[in-house]
Amino acid sequence: MKTINWLADPRGDLPRRPSPLAMGVDDDADVVSAHDSEEHAYEAMYRRSWSSRLRLQLRDAEDPMEPATERPVLIAIGAAGIAWAFVKRTESSRT
Numbered sequence: 001m002k003t004i005n006w007l008a009d010p011r012g013d014l015p016r017r018p019s020p021l022a023m024g025v026d027d028d029a030d031v032v033s034a035h036d037s038e039e040h041a042y043e044a045m046y047r048r049s050w051s052s053r054l055r056l057q058l059r060d061a062e063d064p065m066e067p068a069t070e071r072p073v074l075i076a077i078g079a080a081g082i083a084w085a086f087v088k089r090t091e092s093s094r095t
Contacts, residue, residue, distance in 0.1 A: 001063045008058035015041040017060070 008014075018038040025031050045052050063070065 001061060004061060005059050008055045014056060014059055015045055017042045 015038065018035050021032065021035055042056075046056055047053075065073065
């Protein structure tokens with residue numbers, strides 16, 4: 001997934017979606033204005049085209065599974081593939 005994130009934004013040019021304003025910061029006009037300009041840059045890029053939207057989504061995409069879950073699933077898929085290949089090989093040697 002890290003490779004996909006990097007391929008979507010290899011130079012780090014795409015704007016990041018700003019995090020929500022912290023409690024108590026809304027009184028500071030400079031912080032609010034900086035937050036608004038970051039959000040505007042992100043939204044402008046998101047609305048620009050479908051390819052920009054796709055790049056932003058791919059850059060921010062996360063792994064669908066936790067690594068602790070992903071490894072056993074991948075091992076099970078690999079074991080099933082090996083078993084399938086072994087069965088196919090055994091069937092072809094019988095005929």
